[in-house]
Amino acid sequence: MIVDYLRYTVPENARADFENAAAGHRFERAPGGRYLVRAPAPFAGVEGFTPDGEPERYETTTPSLYDWAGGREALVELLTIFYRHVLEDPLLEPVFRTMDPHHAEHVAVWLGEVFGGPADYSAHHGGHPHMIGRHLGRGITEPQRRRWVSLLLDAADEAGLPGDPEFRAAFAGYVEWGSRLAVVFSAPGAEPNPHEPVPRWDWTMPPWQPPAP
Numbered sequence: 001m002i003v004d005y006l007r008y009t010v011p012e013n014a015r016a017d018f019e020n021a022a023a024g025h026r027f028e029r030a031p032g033g034r035y036l037v038r039a040p041a042p043f044a045g046v047e048g049f050t051p052d053g054e055p056e057r058y059e060t061t062t063p064s065l066y067d068w069a070g071g072r073e074a075l076v077e078l079l080t081i082f083y084r085h086v087l088e089d090p091l092l093e094p095v096f097r098t099m100d101p102h103h104a105e106h107v108a109v110w111l112g113e114v115f116g117g118p119a120d121y122s123a124h125h126g127g128h129p130h131m132i133g134r135h136l137g138r139g140i141t142e143p144q145r146r147r148w149v150s151l152l153l154d155a156a157d158e159a160g161l162p163g164d165p166e167f168r169a170a171f172a173g174y175v176e177w178g179s180r181l182a183v184v185f186s187a188p189g190a191e192p193n194p195h196e197p198v199p200r201w202d203w204t205m206p207p208w209q210p211p212a213p
């Protein structure tokens with residue numbers, strides 16, 4: 001994966017705003033209002049703030065979760081299997097009965113972007129606001145969420161996604177986080193902020209790789 005690093009020096013009275021604007025990215029803070037922000041390339045920068053210089057571009061030594069999973073094809077396979085089981089499940093079938101015929105593929109594109117693949121959900125599927133909009137008012141319950149997670153973890157085995165501990169920890173971590181958010185913002189009266197970028201998820205623990213020769 002190619003990443004860009006940008007440095008910023010932010011006056012004290014703007015630091016809270018800066019940290020809000022940078023919240024979707026990985027960033028480090030140093031004394032004097034100095035920040036180092038990292039994002040997949042090309043990184044347009046933190047909205048509303050001017051960086052100290054040009055981006056520094058690096059190639060990461062760790063593959064993205066997307067590549068590790070097997071790319072788009074593997075994710076489409078995963079979600080095709082998953083939604084087949086969802087429609088056989090008495091708790092989830094009523095929720096997904098009328099789903100769009102391309103739903104599995106759309107969620108695969110979403111997951112691909114989250115896991116460091118191409119930003120195609122942002123570019124072609126309405127980005128974060130569209131995903132939020134599809135959950136609003138659905139009142140997803142905790143038992144439904146838990147079943148959803150459990151079927152997706154089973155589908156990961158059935159689809160043959162990598163079974164190494166580091167990959168599965170990152171995968172399960174995202175699914176747990178995202179599904180809990182789905183419960184929160186599908187609740188009656190919830191008003192989530194749709195204008196956030198699609199989140200990017202990363203390894204919690206770097207994958208084991210053979211040492212470089």
Ligand code: HEM
Pocket residue numbers: 092095096098099100102103106107110125130131134135138140144145148174175176177178179180182183
């Ligand atoms: C990590 C957790 C989740 C992610 C990443 C996710 C992702 C998405 C995305 C990207 C869409 C829009 C698809 C499109 O562009 O057409 C969507 C729609 C939807 N999601 Fe989720 N979702 C999650 C959790 C859940 C849960 C726990 C439920 C319910 C148990 C749920 C129910 C739905 C429903 C009913 C739709 C609309 C389907 C349709 O009518 O086409 N989601 N989800």
